[in-house]
Amino acid sequence: MSDKMMVQIIPPNHKLKAKAGGPNSMTKEQALIRAEAVVKSRAAEFHQVSIAAIAMLADFWHATAKKPGDFEEKDIRTLAKMAHDLKGQGATFGYPLVTDVAASLFKLLDRPPLKHPAFKEVIEVHVSTLQVIIAHNMRGDGGGAGQALLKGVSAAAEKVINATPSLKGILGGEQPDDDDDDDDFDRFS
Amino acid sequence: MAKVEPKAAAAQDRYDLSKLAILVVDDNLHMRRLVRDMLHAFGVGQVHEAAEGGAALTILRQTWVDILICDWVMEPVDGFELTRMLRAASDVPNPMLPIIMMTGYTEAHRVLAARDAGITEMLAKPFSAGKLYQRLIATIEYPRAFIRSPRYTGPDRRRFNNPSYEGPDRRAKKSAFRAGG
Numbered sequence: 001m002s003d004k005m006m007v008q009i010i011p012p013n014h015k016l017k018a019k020a021g022g023p024n025s026m027t028k029e030q031a032l033i034r035a036e037a038v039v040k041s042r043a044a045e046f047h048q049v050s051i052a053a054i055a056m057l058a059d060f061w062h063a064t065a066k067k068p069g070d071f072e073e074k075d076i077r078t079l080a081k082m083a084h085d086l087k088g089q090g091a092t093f094g095y096p097l098v099t100d101v102a103a104s105l106f107k108l109l110d111r112p113p114l115k116h117p118a119f120k121e122v123i124e125v126h127v128s129t130l131q132v133i134i135a136h137n138m139r140g141d142g143g144g145a146g147q148a149l150l151k152g153v154s155a156a157a158e159k160v161i162n163a164t165p166s167l168k169g170i171l172g173g174e175q176p177d178d179d180d181d182d183d184d185f186d187r188f189s
Numbered sequence: 190m191a192k193v194e195p196k197a198a199a200a201q202d203r204y205d206l207s208k209l210a211i212l213v214v215d216d217n218l219h220m221r222r223l224v225r226d227m228l229h230a231f232g233v234g235q236v237h238e239a240a241e242g243g244a245a246l247t248i249l250r251q252t253w254v255d256i257l258i259c260d261w262v263m264e265p266v267d268g269f270e271l272t273r274m275l276r277a278a279s280d281v282p283n284p285m286l287p288i289i290m291m292t293g294y295t296e297a298h299r300v301l302a303a304r305d306a307g308i309t310e311m312l313a314k315p316f317s318a319g320k321l322y323q324r325l326i327a328t329i330e331y332p333r334a335f336i337r338s339p340r341y342t343g344p345d346r347r348r349f350n351n352p353s354y355e356g357p358d359r360r361a362k363k364s365a366f367r368a369g370g
Contacts (some may be wrong), residue, residue, distance in 0.1 A: 006339050010285070016255060020329050023285030026232055028322060031204075035318035041224070049219045084262060088293040089220055090238030099315050102329035106293075162367035 026121045039094075046093035047137065053089070054098070054130045061127050071114055079123075080109035085126040086130070097133050097142040100150050101126060106155045113164035129153050204326065210252070214245040214259035214268065215291065221324070222290075226257060227318050231325065242266025245275055249281045252324040253299075256328055261303070263291035268292070269306050276307040276342040287328045287344070304345045307331070307343025 026034075060082065083106040090099030105126040107128050129149050132138075138146050152155045211233055215221040218240075225236045237252065239245035241263040243275070249256070261266040266274070268290055278284050287309040294300070295313050303311060310324045334345040 006337075007344075008337040010335040010337070012334050014329055014332060016209070016287075016329045016332065017201075019208045020204045020206055021201070022207060024232060025203035025205040027203050028326075031231045031322055037225045038226045038230050039223070039318060042226075044199070045219070057219035081262065084293050085217060088291075089217065092223065092317070093315075094313070096315070103293075122300065168362050 002078075023179055027081055043094060045094075047134075050090070050093055050095055050098060053082070053086055053135050054134050057086065058127050061123060065120060065124070071112070076109055076112050076114070080112075083126075091108060094139050095133065096140065097138055097146045097150060098130060100134065101129050101153055104154045104157045105130075106151075108161060112163075113159065113160050116160050116164050118156070121158050122153075125156055126153050170185050201330075204232070204329070206232040206325075207234040207281070208342075209233050209255045209357040210237065211256045211258060212237040212239065212245060212248055212252075212254045214239045214242065214263070214271065216240050216260065217348070219314055220260070224321065224335060227321055230318075231322060242271030242274070246278070246281075247277060250279075253282050254286055254339065255283070256287050256325070258289045258291060260295055261290055269303065272303075272343075274305045274309055279307065287332075289324050304346055305341065305346075307341070309344045 057079070060075075061079060064071065064079065064158065067075075083102045086102035088107050088162050090096060090102055105123065108119075108126070129152075132149065133142065138143060142149065143145060206228075211228055213221055213224045213228070215224065221238055222241070222340060225238060237254065239248055243266040245259065246255070246266070249257070259271060261268040271336055272288055272290070273290070274282060275284055275286075286318050288307070289310045289312050290303050290308045291312045291314055292299075292303070293314045294303075297309075299349070302310060312320060312324050327340050336345055344369060
């Protein structure tokens with residue numbers, strides 16, 4: 001059977017919309033007030049979770065840094081996964097600065113410039129910055145001090161990344177040259 | 190370029206989500222529970238949970254689920270693989286269900302890879318309650334045609350109807366039939 005004969009297009013249906021009409025309806029504003037109350041009520045839990053996640057990343061990094069010889073790719077991959085998780089949960093849990101610093105760390109680790117002389121030091125700076133943010137419970141953008149920390153680590157990471165072209169993505173395979181544009185997300189959504 | 194508008198009535202401003210069943214898949218327990226609790230706050234009736242794709246598929250085989258919300262990076266079966274397995278499954282009651290992929294991967298080539306695996310919407314991490322609600326309502330309000338072809342199975346990737354489109358025709362030029370549903 002040719003490709004032409006095997007294409008099936010099933011028209012959209014509105015079953016979900018039909019299911020979403022009922023006597024217990026609420027507006028978007030009412031739904032968001034309820035959901036934001038849930039987030040607020042869990043602030044203490046999120047603080048503890050963030051402390052634990054950053055401590056785990058720091059412990060893993062310090063153990064990795066102590067190993068003799070070159071870094072092993074599996075260790076960098078594990079560290080990258082931890083940074084990626086922190087990036088994803090930071091702002092959702094009330095710590096956007098954690099997201100920003102973890103994003104910078106992930107960018108560095110996703111295409112790790114293993115041979116760059118400052119690679120290890122720049123990771124260390126990111127890890128210690130994350131520890132400072134959570135130790136001081138720096139919520140929101142962290143104010144002037146927080147933004148200064150972010151600017152410092154981001155600049156350090158960019159300097160190392162830009163000095164080492166044509167790197168391989170460690171969690172997601174090869175990446176194209178124009179891979180640093182997060183706004184591309186909106187093309188799909 | 191004309192946007193394809195759904196034929197149903199205009200978007201509502203109130204929703205009763207109590208009849209919906211949603212499966213949340215994330216290996217981060219705290220993130221998973223936060224999404225679960227947000228969904229309950231929105232009024233969603235049933236929220237199922239799984240920590241990775243394999244466990245999610247087991248639930249999907251046994252239970253009717255209206256919408257799947259899943260993380261991308263999980264082990265052993267990640268959200269990408271779960272999407273492929275689900276779209277190809279013959280033993281799942283609702284293999285065409287909308288999939289909202291939560292991910293910190295927002296770079297273009299990764300977004301396109303997720304789209305080509307058959308997801309419906311993406312939700313960038315970190316996200317707010319407002320963003321989650323927005324994606325949920327978009328899924329309800331703007332259902333898309335479902336495509337089964339040799340190269341792709343999933344929601345129609347064409348969100349815009351462009352009559353003057355002159356690019357490559359990745360789908361076969363003429364569909365053999367249109368099925369009801």
